[in-house]
Amino acid sequence: MKDWHWVLVFASILITPFLPVLMKAKCPECKKRKLNSLETLRDFAAPGQERIYNTFHRCDACLAYFKQVNSKALVASSHDEYEAAVREAQLRQPVAP
Numbered sequence: 001m002k003d004w005h006w007v008l009v010f011a012s013i014l015i016t017p018f019l020p021v022l023m024k025a026k027c028p029e030c031k032k033r034k035l036n037s038l039e040t041l042r043d044f045a046a047p048g049q050e051r052i053y054n055t056f057h058r059c060d061a062c063l064a065y066f067k068q069v070n071s072k073a074l075v076a077s078s079h080d081e082y083e084a085a086v087r088e089a090q091l092r093q094p095v096a097p
């Protein structure tokens with residue numbers, strides 16, 4: 001009997017579209033896997049020559065905002081901070097026509 005092999009093949013095909021959902025990061029606030037990454041934006045307020053990039057995340061469950069500085073650990077952020085970063089990025093790097 002080789003049927004089990006095909007069961008595995010079909011199961012992996014069926015599950016593939018759901019993998020991004022299953023692989024979602026855990027929210028540090030409510031511990032649910034509902035963390036969505038929003039955008040990675042450069043932090044223009046950062047001092048010195050080093051380029052700082054903030055990746056913003058929002059939790060779908062508790063709506064908390066987080067940011068990740070240069071792909072390090074998540075720290076708490078806010079909607080206001082995210083909006084400000086988006087505005088700043090649009091001002092400094094206008095979308096080319």
Ligand SMILES: [Zn+2]
Pocket residue numbers: 027028029030031032034059060061062063064
């Ligand atoms: Zn949450």
